[in-house]
Amino acid sequence: MEVISVQTSTNSYQVSIDKQIRFKVNDFIKKKYSSIFIITDSNVEALYLDDVVSTLQKANTVNYTIVPAGESSKSIRVYFDIITQAIQCGLDRQGLIIALGGGMVGDLAGFVASTFMRGIDYIQMPTTVLAHDSSVGGKVAVNHPEGKNLIGNFHPPQAVIYDVETLHTIPLMELRSGYAEIVKHSLIHTPSFWDEMKTVNVTKPLYDEDLMKHLVKGISVKAKIVEEDERETNIRQYLNFGHTLGHALEAELGYGEITHGEAVAIGMLFAFRVSSYTYNVSLPYDELFTWIKKNQFPTNLPSVPITKLIKRMKKDKKTKNQSIQMVLLKSLGEPTVTSVDDRDLAYLLEKFMRELVEK
Template sequence: MKRLNVDLGDRSYPILIGEGILSRMPEFLAERGIKTVNKLLIVTDDTVAGYHLAPLQEILTQAGYSAAVHTVPAGEQSKTLEQFEEVITSALKAGLDRHSVIIALGGGVVGDLAGFAAASFMRGIRFVQVPTTILAHDSSVGGKVAVNHRFAKNIIGAFHQPELVLFDTALLKTLPQREIRAGLAEVIKEGLIWDADFVAWCEEHADALLALSPEETAYALYNGCHVKAQVVSQDEREQSLRAILNLGHTIGHALEAVAQYQQLLHGEAISIGMVGSAKLAVRLGYDPEIYTTTKRILQKFGLPVRIPHDYSTEQILQAMMHDKKFRDGKMVFVVPVAIGKTEIRDDIEASWIKEIIDELKQEA
């Protein structure tokens, strides 16, 4: 088992990664001061519940914990204020108090929804994440939790750090191939912003990663979390540095919004967004290899690099105007200035982005 400590002063917490470690949950809860008298509420989705809920309940019950369950429909459409309210209702019905704990069993949607519920219920109770997707490695580090508004993604939320993240790689084996690819897009992103060697390693081990080979998967998750933890430790509340984690996200979020969070997985959208950012880098005068390498590795993982023809450029630009990476009307973009190195630019002309979006529709 690998253990990574996210260093945030009195909000520090461990991420545990390993095959089959779900069975050790009670031991890890106890280590974090969560006792059997503390009520638990497991929040999960109906897909994940079918695979992993009963085993988790069994493990907790055996150890003397009492856990209620709230299940939401799988998918981004559950990241709403309405679903959030229902989680709160379940928390009240289960008699949770301020010493209780919410456990997020699922991917990024469940983590965000359950995390925002934990951040807001009684103005903040503890929560524990049990990610069941590769993509969730990203949302499980950093404490950013949120739900969507119909106008904009992740616009209603909080910074709320988990007590513990328990990443059992055995749970990933139920993922469809498309979600594995999409999840790896965020892992590759961690490399692209921070660690050129890791990018090269990912490219070399693409087949093993796509096959979920345990050793490579654990290494990739550990490394992805490690990059993110380093960035977050230096900038918990996203004042500056942390924004580099949004590489590819400005375009990516807009694409998700235009697709109404249905046609594109998050990882697929940011894959296209990262190609767009790389094109922007080249336009700004940086090495053209940033673009060729970014695109080559994403394609090697079977990820999309082109905006579907039927997406309206105007709608994509409109969606960006509601995103939160703007300041006083200027466009702020995370730009890869080399493989493994990024900068935040706040002088990006809207017309350039419009051209890049049009180009991304022609991408081969």
């Protein structure tokens, strides 16, 4: 088993990664809770809910709720419905919430935990590669129609329990979505491990050992940054590399039309272009584009007016005084946050979106 410790100013917890640890959940619960409330989605329910419930019921009172799979469930309406169900199940301030699922479930369940009776404990049990990123660090949220994750909180989990066997049942689009975030970590980390990640092809079978190695690398980058800047006042913003355009695409195309990682992959490619323009540096743009195509990411997107994308980008949490702030690279492993002029952004974005379709 691989174990990564995360120490922040408000909490310390461990990320445990291994095979079949969904059957050992009780070993990771370090104190007695009045009851446990599991939040999962309609896809994960059929695969892993019974495994976790039957294990927990040996020592706990367990209830659960199932939300529809997909990003559209990360909403205030679903959040409110879950709060109602939790109250009706008798969950109280001494209770525990378990987020069993991917990034959407983790964000949603974490936000429920952060606000239920002013905040209770929760545990992350990620079932996707993408959730290696979202399950660590304590950022929890739901979406607003005007933008992604605009309603949220900082609420670190008590533990992250990562059973890599669950990754073999996710579809290709979810697998590549998660690997986009690992690639992000490889590009912003010093030293960069992009040379290793660029050889990964998720369209072919991945061994558990490789999955664990890649997850550990990605989570270690995230953990180190979170330890230094838990509440995103400084270097934690670097984790948003590729997300400024990525979030705008998700919102403008409609949540669920493109996965988070697919949008971030395109966002990273664009960030390379803006970085090269801003700092006159050479970055492996063609290598990243080749990796994106090799792993069958969608690049032929529906036409979106540039003005609408820029308007969405201005609602990004990094925006200051209506000036778009992007995470750019001065070189591999050297990220920085830079204000980008609207006219330069419009010029570069129009050219980029046109080339994306033509390539």
